[in-house]
Amino acid sequence: MIRVEHIGIAVRNLAEAKRVYEKLLATTCYKTESVTSEMVNTAFFKTGATKIELLESSDETGPVSKFLEKRGEGIHHIAFEVEDIYAEMQRLKSEGFVLLNESPKVGADNKLICFLHPKNTNGVLIELCMERK
Ligand code: CMX
Numbered sequence: 001m002i003r004v005e006h007i008g009i010a011v012r013n014l015a016e017a018k019r020v021y022e023k024l025l026a027t028t029c030y031k032t033e034s035v036t037s038e039m040v041n042t043a044f045f046k047t048g049a050t051k052i053e054l055l056e057s058s059d060e061t062g063p064v065s066k067f068l069e070k071r072g073e074g075i076h077h078i079a080f081e082v083e084d085i086y087a088e089m090q091r092l093k094s095e096g097f098v099l100l101n102e103s104p105k106v107g108a109d110n111k112l113i114c115f116l117h118p119k120n121t122n123g124v125l126i127e128l129c130m131e132r133k
Contacts, residue, residue, distance in 0.1 A: 001080040001081075001082060001088075002080070002081045002082060002083060003049055003050070003080070003081055004050050004078060004079070004080060004081075005045050005050065005051065005079045005080060005081035005108075005129050006044070006050060006051035006052065006053045006079045006083050006129075007050065007051075007052055007053070007075060007077040007078055007079070008053045008075070008077040008078075008079065009052065009053070009054055009055065009073070009074065009075055009076060009107075009129070010055050010056075010057075010064050010067050010068055010073055010074060010075075010076040011055065011073055012056070012063060012068060012073060012075070013056065013088065014032075014041050014042075014043055014054055014056035016033050017043070017054045017056070018032075018043045019052060019094055020117070021045055021054060022045075022053060025045050025052070027045060027046065027047075029043045029044060029045055030044055030045065030046060031043070031044045031109065032044075032124070033106060033108050033109065034058060035108045036058070037105065038061025038062070038063070038064075038105075038108070039055065039058050039059040039061070039063065039064065039065070040054075040055045040057060040058055040062065040064050040108075041056045041057075041058050042054065042055055042108045042109075042113055043057075044108075044109060048133055050114075051109075053079075053108065055076055063105075068091060076091075077115070077123075077124070077125040077126065077127050078123060078124060078126060078127070079113075079127035079128070079129050080126065080127070080128055080129070081129055081130065081131075082128045082129070082130055083130070084130070085104050085112050085113075085114060085128055085129070085130040086104070089104070089114050089117065089128065089129055092116060092128075095117050096120070097117075097120050097121070098116060098117035098120050099114055099115075099116060099117075100114070100115040100116065100117055101114055101115065106132070107127075107129065108133050110131060111129040111130060111132060112129065112130045112131075112132055113126045113128065113129045113130075114127070115128075116128070
């Protein structure tokens with residue numbers, strides 16, 4: 001695990017939340033992206049070496065929609081950058097963590113990603129991510 005690459009925050013309205021975080025961080029959002037496979041619209045901010053990813057659901061059956069319904073707005077996941085996602089997935093699986101995808105998926109921001117179930121990580125959804133070559 002190299003560093004916290006980003007923190008994902010679930011929001012109900014991306015345009016409104018974007019304005020709030022632009023004010024809060026005194027910076028502009030550098031990228032917005034829709035990830036159909038994850039059923040989210042995202043907006044990214046740079047804060048030093050770490051990013052903030054705002055997540056709005058784009059489909060009521062998606063994971064962020066379910067999260068908002070059950071728990072409301074707030075921190076949705078913490079993403080760690082890894083050097084070799086394949087090796088790290090193998091290591092974590094052998095340590096007993098539950099991988100939510102068996103092979104890396106293509107996520108936002110040009111990344112290969114894998115999520116770990118929050119039930120084995122003290123209630124925090126963890127994402128591994130690696131820059132796509
Ligand atoms: N953080 C912490 N806990 C969470 C959670 C989250 N983000 N999402 C759900 N949970 C909790 C639920 O509240 C539930 O808790 P209780 O058992 O206490 O009620 C528990 O996890 C299990 O919930 P579940 O109903 O069995 O499972 P869900 O259908 O809610 O799915 C999860 C949960 C994590 C498996 C699913 O959301 C998932 O696969 N997530 C990975 C993909 C994803 O989140 N994509 C969106 C982001 C994409 C991006 O960053 O680009």
